[in-house]
Amino acid sequence: MVNVSTSREKRTLNWMDCLRSSGYRLTEARQAVIDVLAKSDRALNATEIFDFAREGYPSLGLVSVYRTLEKLEELNLIQKVHHPDGCQSYIAGFTGHQHLMICRVCEQAEFFEGDDLTPLIEHVSRESGFTIQEHWLQFFGICSECNNSATSNNLRKKSS
Amino acid sequence: MVNVSTSREKRTLNWMDCLRSSGYRLTEARQAVIDVLAKSDRALNATEIFDFAREGYPSLGLVSVYRTLEKLEELNLIQKVHHPDGCQSYIAGFTGHQHLMICRVCEQAEFFEGDDLTPLIEHVSRESGFTIQEHWLQFFGICSECNNSATSNNLRKKSS
DNA sequence: GCCGATAATGAAAATGGTTTTCATTATCAA
DNA sequence: TTGATAATGAAAACCATTTTCATTATCGGC
Numbered sequence: 001m002v003n004v005s006t007s008r009e010k011r012t013l014n015w016m017d018c019l020r021s022s023g024y025r026l027t028e029a030r031q032a033v034i035d036v037l038a039k040s041d042r043a044l045n046a047t048e049i050f051d052f053a054r055e056g057y058p059s060l061g062l063v064s065v066y067r068t069l070e071k072l073e074e075l076n077l078i079q080k081v082h083h084p085d086g087c088q089s090y091i092a093g094f095t096g097h098q099h100l101m102i103c104r105v106c107e108q109a110e111f112f113e114g115d116d117l118t119p120l121i122e123h124v125s126r127e128s129g130f131t132i133q134e135h136w137l138q139f140f141g142i143c144s145e146c147n148n149s150a151t152s153n154n155l156r157k158k159s160s
Numbered sequence: 161m162v163n164v165s166t167s168r169e170k171r172t173l174n175w176m177d178c179l180r181s182s183g184y185r186l187t188e189a190r191q192a193v194i195d196v197l198a199k200s201d202r203a204l205n206a207t208e209i210f211d212f213a214r215e216g217y218p219s220l221g222l223v224s225v226y227r228t229l230e231k232l233e234e235l236n237l238i239q240k241v242h243h244p245d246g247c248q249s250y251i252a253g254f255t256g257h258q259h260l261m262i263c264r265v266c267e268q269a270e271f272f273e274g275d276d277l278t279p280l281i282e283h284v285s286r287e288s289g290f291t292i293q294e295h296w297l298q299f300f301g302i303c304s305e306c307n308n309s310a311t312s313n314n315l316r317k318k319s320s
Numbered sequence: 321g322c323c324g325a326t327a328a329t330g331a332a333a334a335t336g337g338t339t340t341t342c343a344t345t346a347t348c349a350a
Numbered sequence: 351t352t353g354a355t356a357a358t359g360a361a362a363a364c365c366a367t368t369t370t371c372a373t374t375a376t377c378g379g380c
Contacts, residue, residue, distance in 0.1 A: 024357090025356060026348095027347075027356090027377090028346090045373060046338080056343090059358095060358095060359085062337095062338090062360065066338065086246070088337095097206055104293070112284045117192065124261065127272075128261065128304065129304025130263070130302065131301045131305065132299045132301040133302070135299050136299040139281070139284065139294070139296075140292070140296070141285075146276075147289065148292050173375065183327095184327085187375070188329095221330040223329075223367090223369090227329090249358050261361080
């Protein structure tokens with residue numbers, strides 16, 4: 001179990017290095033986007049990133065948010081998060097392919113390792129003849145913190 | 161392993177019964193949409209459904225497609241399929257919650273049972289303190305048919 | 321079988337998220 | 351410092367979905 005917060009502070013610098021060493025320029029707009037995303041423990045959509053980033057860099061354009069997201073995803077620094085209603089958001093990736101668990105109350109996200117999935121994949125693959133190349137696993141629920149405040153406080157719930 | 165094609169013919173009638181017994185009217189527009197979706201072995205998006213359905217019922221409006229999808233989903237007759245690029249499509253559901261395996265070549269979809277997932281959910285839940293309420297699992301790969309034609313024919317591949 | 325309340329329809333307009341275009345600006349290697 | 355060009359922000363374009371609205375079709379009651 002790896003919490004997203006791990007070494008969140010170094011991440012900003014690390015990402016900028018990645019961008020530079022991939023031949024991309026280091027601009028203020030990109031830094032503003034990276035600052036927001038690298039520090040967040042929940043997935044954010046383009047508009048949210050835009051709003052947060054403009055607090056520190058008001059001249060930022062929404063287009064630059066999309067363009068930066070594109071680059072960061074291409075470099076595997078962030079990954080897409082899919083929501084049941086179809087909306088997309090982005091969260092800092094840890095390393096390689098990981099699975100997400102998302103709290104419906106505070107929206108905090110945690111990664112978990114999915115090694116235990118291998119037997120299922122093999123089983124399904126054998127039975128169906130499918131060659132499985134990629135998988136997608138997300139859990140939705142209530143994190144321990146929100147669980148606790150719910151028991152002590154008996155309500156407090158966000159929209160579904 | 162349950163193939164989507166199971167009792168596909170009866171499905172159209174069954175869905176119309178469901179609609180009626182839920183107090184919805186039986187209209188030509190709805191039948192046109194249902195005909196398409198009930199017979200498809202792959203997930204279709206609203207525009208695809210619209211195009212296919214108009215072959216048999218040219219006066220159909222796109223809005224009615226969306227409205228019918230809404231009702232069918234509400235009655236748990238179809239389920240949403242999420243694609244890596246974010247687009248949404250719909251496929252006939254079998255019963256209750258099932259997981260999907262989607263062929264990247266022919267787009268055919270097959271359901272598989274996910275009972276084997278329970279230990280993983282319990283494990284993650286115990287370690288993280290998360291109460292897991294819902295999960296989402298999709299596999300992407302190549303189905304056996306497309307696997308075969310690929311080996312015999314060595315190319316033939318759709319866009320990623 | 322007809323009637324009438326109203327659910328459902330299709331066309332057009334509105335909306336909202338994302339992408340494209342383009343002239344201007346900023347970055348960074350030489 | 352300079353110059354090629356990557357990156358920017360604003361505005362327009364796009365595209366899927368939703369809303370609005372006047373018209374039409376369904377189906378229970380007569």
